[in-house]
Amino acid sequence: MTTTFADSATQTQMQHRALGLSDEHALEMYWNMLLARRLDERMWILHRQHQVAFHISGIGHEAAQVGAAFALKKGHDWAHPYYRDMALVLTLGVTPRELMLALFGKQGEISSGARQMPAHFSHRALNIVTGSSPVATQIPQAAGIAFAIKYKRTDQVVLTCFGEGSTAEGDFHEGLNWASIHKLPVVFLCENNQYAISVPTTKQMAVPNVADRALAYGIPGIIADGNDVLDTYRVVRDAVERARRGEGATLVEAKTYRPVPHSSDDDDRTYRSREEVEEWKRKDPILRMRQYLESVKLLNEAKAQEYDARAKQVVDDAEQFARNAPLPRPEFALENVWGELSKA
Ligand SMILES: Cc1ncc(C[n+]2csc(CCOP(=O)(O)OP(=O)(O)O)c2C)c(N)n1
Numbered sequence: 001m002t003t004t005f006a007d008s009a010t011q012t013q014m015q016h017r018a019l020g021l022s023d024e025h026a027l028e029m030y031w032n033m034l035l036a037r038r039l040d041e042r043m044w045i046l047h048r049q050h051q052v053a054f055h056i057s058g059i060g061h062e063a064a065q066v067g068a069a070f071a072l073k074k075g076h077d078w079a080h081p082y083y084r085d086m087a088l089v090l091t092l093g094v095t096p097r098e099l100m101l102a103l104f105g106k107q108g109e110i111s112s113g114a115r116q117m118p119a120h121f122s123h124r125a126l127n128i129v130t131g132s133s134p135v136a137t138q139i140p141q142a143a144g145i146a147f148a149i150k151y152k153r154t155d156q157v158v159l160t161c162f163g164e165g166s167t168a169e170g171d172f173h174e175g176l177n178w179a180s181i182h183k184l185p186v187v188f189l190c191e192n193n194q195y196a197i198s199v200p201t202t203k204q205m206a207v208p209n210v211a212d213r214a215l216a217y218g219i220p221g222i223i224a225d226g227n228d229v230l231d232t233y234r235v236v237r238d239a240v241e242r243a244r245r246g247e248g249a250t251l252v253e254a255k256t257y258r259p260v261p262h263s264s265d266d267d268d269r270t271y272r273s274r275e276e277v278e279e280w281k282r283k284d285p286i287l288r289m290r291q292y293l294e295s296v297k298l299l300n301e302a303k304a305q306e307y308d309a310r311a312k313q314v315v316d317d318a319e320q321f322a323r324n325a326p327l328p329r330p331e332f333a334l335e336n337v338w339g340e341l342s343k344a
Pocket residue numbers: 084133134135162163164165166167169193194195196197262
């Protein structure tokens with residue numbers, strides 16, 4: 001059977017609509033991915049200008065994160081992210097100004113008043129729980145939140161994210177085991193970018209897929225194309241629905257890549273070839289969504305430029321806001337750390 005251009009265009013059109021997403025939703029996905037990317041790029045520049053001390057990037061992970069965020073009920077469900085999840089928290093409602101305050105370590109920073117490193121994302125009103133620097137600690141904590149949800153009989157779901165390197169930690173195995181035994185409403189999202197700093201996947205695990213590990217816990221393990229926002233949305237949405245129905249946890253592996261160094265303090269040229277990086281840059285998730293939106297006539301060159309200009313404005317505003325914000329008072333470092341001893 002031959003497929004005409006019109007046929008394939010209609011089939012493609014089905015992709016977001018068939019998933020129950022409106023045209024506006026599809027464009028909003030693109031916007032969130034683009035804004036996260038532009039913020040991230042600015043953060044790298046600010047680091048290279050010695051304006052900020054540290055940056056850890058989510059570049060390349062935007063499709064996985066925005067797709068996952070769209071599967072949650074914002075502010076109702078819980079998210080327990082990890083340090084690369086800027087696009088996720090942005091989509092859930094953390095503002096660019098708040099993200100920049102964290103980067104500059106300025107007063108009013110929402111996670112801890114600037115006492116933590118940036119990228120320990122949290123937001124009380126949005127049910128986003130802060131992570132810690134030891135990787136994978138969020139996994140059993142998320143299972144614990146899911147246990148509380150089950151105990152309280154609400155219909156919430158927890159999403160927690162981590163890299164594939166984190167699945168070698170004991171915390172990962174304890175979290176999944178506990179969630180599985182108690183059929184907890186939690187989605188474990190592994191954003192597999194193929195390196196744990198300099199260690200490639202083959203030196204982290206003896207199975208080809210992180211998703212394969214789910215079998216050992218008696219929960220489903222599903223692979224998503226982490227560079228395709230619609231595919232990740234589909235897989236995470238199904239897992240969220242399953243959790244909400246009381247059927248328990250799912251392990252989702254979104255296969256993706258990190259085209260930039262692990263952090264601002266890493267030189268990735270020591271452990272991988274430029275050819276490999278270039279090959280993955282061609283699979284860029286934002287480019288891919290843009291091509292999709294163009295193929296279904298939701299985006300064209302002029303509109304894409306408008307989006308770019310708007311993103312630049314938002315990023316400029318956020319940077320300026322954080323630059324102008326005061327530093328925290330020195331005494332603040334000691335506030336809310338120790339409780340008052342009772343006099344009795
Ligand atoms: C328990 C622990 N061990 C080691 C580290 C140092 N460390 C920080 S990030 C990282 C890599 C984690 O890799 P992965 O989970 O795949 O996430 P990615 O950074 O690749 O997104 C390591 C080893 C740490 N923070 N915590």
